[in-house]
Amino acid sequence: MIDALGKTLREIRKARGKSLAVIAGLAGISSSYLSRLESGERALDRRSLIVALAHALEVAPSGITGSALPIPREPDDNRALTEIRLTLLAVSIDEPRGAVQPIEHLQARVQSVLGAQNDAANDVVGAALPSLIRDLHTTANAHRHEPDVLRLLTLAHMQGTEAWLATIGAPMDLSWQAAMLARQAAERLAEPVSLAVGAYGTALGLLSAGEFDLASQTLDTVEFPLISVEDMQLAGSLALASSLVSAARKDQAERFAALEYAAELAERTGETNMLGFGFGPSNVAVWRMQGALEVGEHAEAAAIAETVNPAALTVRARQAVYWRERGRALARLPKKNDNAVMMLRRAECISPEHVHRHPFTRSTVAELVTKAKRDAVGRELRGLAYRAGMHV
Template structure:
């Protein structure tokens, strides 16, 4: 779930309405093809030259050295932090997505997943229009199907999720229109669209447009319910959609508005923890280091009380907080800290393959930037790939990290592993 919006513009088509909720507009971002190894640096250099700005000027405005900017442009350093992307965009007087549009996107999915995206797109469009033509089903059947799909998503079985998701979306929205078991179906819609539709689209690299539409449908259902847990789940999805478009202030507001606090039940307490972790990522993206650390410490305190939980398939608990500490440290540019935290986390305690793949991927990202740790970095990334190829091949930051590693690759066994990984990620032909 940690991607940047690829679009050049924000369009506002017809509003979406679920049940009796008020309409919410859709954020539409176009999808473009994944990058080659040098795309990110080439695009950054093209924009700088078009602006007529020198390396020294842009670097000074962005708060980095000219030599570091030069290495970014040559692909020798990874542009894998939201805060740096935003700083460079401000220095160049462009929107962040002008830099990321050709670079921070995942590569296309496998054939069966690509085929499923079209069907999911139509199901989401029909739901947004109030024109779903699915089958009206009983609550027990819908509940069983939604739970099974979410289990498959956590297991990284993306082909099965893609095959089942269109019919489930259509049937959920059609059944809601019947008016029976309305609140229960609305709850299923919230969790399915955030933890199923939105998560699946992000993991297979389908772009931000459909992921945002899923988050919007979830938010509308949550507004109809007006229950703390559902509002928190939808708030998580909406916040990540906004983070993907560099809308950090808006994301922070959504997190604050939907945090259920710690005075309710265990499920709500775990959701409060997830939103607190989201707040830490936003703070890191904006360079607010004290707020970042305070949010992480608060989340750790909550996790100490909840233990290793899995409410709503989020997997909140001490081990997952450790993985988030790694991701947030990477966002803050603290690669040694991320590696230090990784050594304290037991990946076997993580509740799902998705979180274990995230652990090894973030560990590899951290080691890739540390001197004399290239071999270990590649091995960590290969562990992540074996668990979930998509979460490495199609993760936007991974393209930049792999490009940096390739720039220093040797003709040895690790170099061959790295080139194979880069090829499978679409970076080499």
């Protein structure tokens, strides 16, 4: 089975008329490793590696990842995605065409959407977002309850729109539009907390696009006093984002420094979920796992996973991420493929989208399928791959 990312990688290389040896050398890997990436025998599951290959092939990182993800979606997701695309287009020309709403009503709707996003109820989020976005922007344009509405816009676009689009595997340009709308609302408000929320979303968007230095720069500009538990939670979340950006930049010293700072704050806050970030000691550990995977330390990620109680994670979607990342880690360890499949199935049971539409996980599944036996676990794996729309 050839992974979609590997297939696209091979197609671009051949279209460029470049040999395995040339592209591998430019990307800093061996020819045999590149060959295994192209054939699906090895997962293309690190941002830094994708960026290195993109530079070697003289394409944008999205040239490898964007065209390699013909991800099937449920009809409801397709309808919601179309509606959100049209909504973002309308907002971009300042014609949201919603209704001016009382602030209490808007606050309740935003909290409902963020709660559904946290619970991995992606169908609920997709159905609710278009009208919510239109009404928020219409109310802001009418200068009604303006500071409160701008706070809601920042949060709704970052934790709602941007997060939902990333979860369902939407095109990167839409996620970026959402991140920019969050940032624009925060800049209009000019309050430290909203600016920090906007910076968080912007940095994650830049990270996804392979702009690691800009992502780091964006996070470095954020400053606000640590007065409340909410402040500490947000500062810790920014530090966690910084740790993943640092991992992608291969800056281990900064990665560990950011993680230690986040861990220190998490000890003070405990397990929380203000603003939908789900910050706390357990989530810090999940981010440690993600950073370890980014730098290729699969054994480290698997060892960290052993220390985490996923039930302590206050955001159900992060529980799905925990099981998914644990599965990705085990998939690269000797004689752990069966365990990896079971971990991925646990993630799928919580939130199918977090497995089916996550490019690194799809690449891992493709690698596992190439080694799967014709036994019960192999059937489980092929079923997962089939549900993700992969050819098995």
